[in-house]
Amino acid sequence: MSTLLRAAPAPRTTALAPGRSRGRTLRSSAATALIWLAFAIALVPLVWIMWTVLSRGLPSMLHLTWWNKDQSGVGPAGFDHQVRGARHAIVGTLLMAALTSLIAVPIAILTAIYLVEYGRGRIARIVSFMVDILSGVPSIVAALFIYAVWVTTFKLTLVPACASLALVLLMIPVVTRSAEEMLRLVPNELREAAYALGVPKWKTILRVVLPSCMSGIVTGGLLGFARVAGETAPLLLVASYTQFLNQNMFSGSMAALPTLINTNVQFMSSDPISADRVWGAACTLIVLVLAINLAGRLLGHLTRVKS
Amino acid sequence: MSKRVDVSDLHVYYGDFKAVEDVTMTIAPRSVTAFIGPSGCGKSTFLRTLNRMHEVTPGGRVEGTVTLDSEDLYAPGVDPVAVRRTIGMVFQRPNPFPTMSIRNNVLAGLRLNGVKEKATLDETMERSLRAANLWEEVKDRLGKPGVSLSGGQQQRLCIARAIAVEPQVLLMDEPCSALDPISTLAIEDLIGRLKADYTVVVVTHNMQQAARVSDSTAFFNLAATGKPGRLVEMNDTATIFSTPSQRVTEDYISGRFG
Numbered sequence: 001m002s003t004l005l006r007a008a009p010a011p012r013t014t015a016l017a018p019g020r021s022r023g024r025t026l027r028s029s030a031a032t033a034l035i036w037l038a039f040a041i042a043l044v045p046l047v048w049i050m051w052t053v054l055s056r057g058l059p060s061m062l063h064l065t066w067w068n069k070d071q072s073g074v075g076p077a078g079f080d081h082q083v084r085g086a087r088h089a090i091v092g093t094l095l096m097a098a099l100t101s102l103i104a105v106p107i108a109i110l111t112a113i114y115l116v117e118y119g120r121g122r123i124a125r126i127v128s129f130m131v132d133i134l135s136g137v138p139s140i141v142a143a144l145f146i147y148a149v150w151v152t153t154f155k156l157t158l159v160p161a162c163a164s165l166a167l168v169l170l171m172i173p174v175v176t177r178s179a180e181e182m183l184r185l186v187p188n189e190l191r192e193a194a195y196a197l198g199v200p201k202w203k204t205i206l207r208v209v210l211p212s213c214m215s216g217i218v219t220g221g222l223l224g225f226a227r228v229a230g231e232t233a234p235l236l237l238v239a240s241y242t243q244f245l246n247q248n249m250f251s252g253s254m255a256a257l258p259t260l261i262n263t264n265v266q267f268m269s270s271d272p273i274s275a276d277r278v279w280g281a282a283c284t285l286i287v288l289v290l291a292i293n294l295a296g297r298l299l300g301h302l303t304r305v306k307s
Numbered sequence: 308m309s310k311r312v313d314v315s316d317l318h319v320y321y322g323d324f325k326a327v328e329d330v331t332m333t334i335a336p337r338s339v340t341a342f343i344g345p346s347g348c349g350k351s352t353f354l355r356t357l358n359r360m361h362e363v364t365p366g367g368r369v370e371g372t373v374t375l376d377s378e379d380l381y382a383p384g385v386d387p388v389a390v391r392r393t394i395g396m397v398f399q400r401p402n403p404f405p406t407m408s409i410r411n412n413v414l415a416g417l418r419l420n421g422v423k424e425k426a427t428l429d430e431t432m433e434r435s436l437r438a439a440n441l442w443e444e445v446k447d448r449l450g451k452p453g454v455s456l457s458g459g460q461q462q463r464l465c466i467a468r469a470i471a472v473e474p475q476v477l478l479m480d481e482p483c484s485a486l487d488p489i490s491t492l493a494i495e496d497l498i499g500r501l502k503a504d505y506t507v508v509v510v511t512h513n514m515q516q517a518a519r520v521s522d523s524t525a526f527f528n529l530a531a532t533g534k535p536g537r538l539v540e541m542n543d544t545a546t547i548f549s550t551p552s553q554r555v556t557e558d559y560i561s562g563r564f565g
Binding site: 189 | 403
């Protein structure tokens with residue numbers, strides 16, 4: 001007992017404690033500084049991009065003509081505000097991304113439900129593997145596939161909806177994976193509670209499981225939407241570009257913001273109007289995606305499960 | 308509203324693994340039966356076979372028979388969903404549906420099975436909440452989310468939800484193990500009142516609880532580590548706790564192992 005009492009104060013010797021704590025404080029400050037530095041470095045490109053795009057693109061965006069005119073009447077010279085519109089590209093991007101979501105989101109959610117709720121054994125593993133493969137497919141390959149099937153095999157004319165089909169291939173894995181994550185987060189106890197009430201499995205999924213993770217699934221869908229709205233390669237290959245407004249998904253060519261940028265970027269250095277269009281389109285794309293994401297988050301917040 | 312359960316020569320498997328071996332017992336109607344035993348002895352697994360909930364786990368299957376007033380629950384053509392409508396279940400952790408209000412939680416079983424008449428629903432809700440001893444506490448906030456209640460209230464909400472579908476038998480899998488002593492007392496009181504109308508089966512780790520609430524007690528144990536669980540003996544609760552016929556039961560209830 002007496003040895004214990006005498007031994008106890010030893011670790012608190014005044015000679016040791018300050019030295020050790022100073023070293024530790026130093027290391028702690030160094031680590032904190034390093035972490036903040038890394039954060040600042042990561043922030044640099046983000047702020048830079050945002051600043052460049054917003055400062056150069058916002059002036060074009062703030063003209064009403066940007067939103068309500070297409071570029072019919074644009075000649076090689078003599079531009080004015082009347083022909084700077086991007087309506088054709090904005091409408092095209094929204095239409096194609098909307099049709100893509102309309103096709104891809106149900107398929108993706110059903111696939112996720114299959115994988116989480118029903119999939120067992122070999123077939124589920126194959127489906128899951130295929131989703132992984134699909135998420136690694138380059139967008140140009142997805143576009144080539146649609147081109148090959150549509151034009152080479154079925155001998156049909158390309159229409160803007162084909163671009164949506166190519167985008168569907170890119171959107172499905174994104175939405176499937178996120179919906180799968182969300183479904184797996186729903187505790188099994190809820191499913192068992194429903195089963196124990198004599199509720200059939202399909203109804204349990206529809207009325208208990210899906211509502212519990214709806215906000216997460218919606219967020220995943222919007223991320224997928226943002227992904228395809230900025231996609232370029234399939235549009236170049238399949239939808240081509242036009243300076244006229246086209247609201248028909250099943251005929252002609254359709255412009256989109258990425259292809260508007262692609263068409264004008266080659267004249268940027270010689271033609272300030274083209275440069276304005278490029279920055280304006282880039283800015284619009286960012287703002288659109290941001291607005292849709294915010295709307296989605298708001299929707300998710302409103303439908304979120306309150307506890 | 309209360310039926311007898313007869314189990315004979317029941318073996319429970321998960322895939323090739325035999326979890327519970329050779330159980331034969333009779334569970335009397337309008338009584339409380341407690342299952343006790345050390346962790347992992349298969350009492351919860353066995354409980355889940357009584358309403359075919361074990362089939363939710365991949366590979367879960369049984370050999371042997373379970374009858375409810377001479378109706379075979381495992382006969383070909385019997386729908387497990389229908390079995391669960393007749394034999395309700397309350398789980399270890401309270402699990403109200405997070406997206407539903409208190410009212411809709413209680414009525415989940417009816418509404419999800421297509422009952423729409425408002426009068427029936429309102430009547431069932433009040434009756435179930437009263438039966439679960441929760442009505443007075445929640446009658447002014449029936450539209451609030453079920454998860455806004457305290458743990459003990461949530462568990463009584465789950466009991467109300469289970470009895471709203473008017474089952475014949477109510478299975479409870481350690482219903483108090485996640486609750487504080489006050490809530491536990493409330494649930495135990497409730498179990499005592501429920502046996503007037505239902506056949507109640509309670510799995511519990513707490514031997515005092517078994518002694519307090521049950522009329523008969525079944526003791527489960529493992530023959531050895533890695534061996535399937537089995538029913539050691541079953542008798543009146545008073546007999547099990549005073550003069551058990553097996554040495555191992557006496558060792559367990561007197562706290563010498565487990």
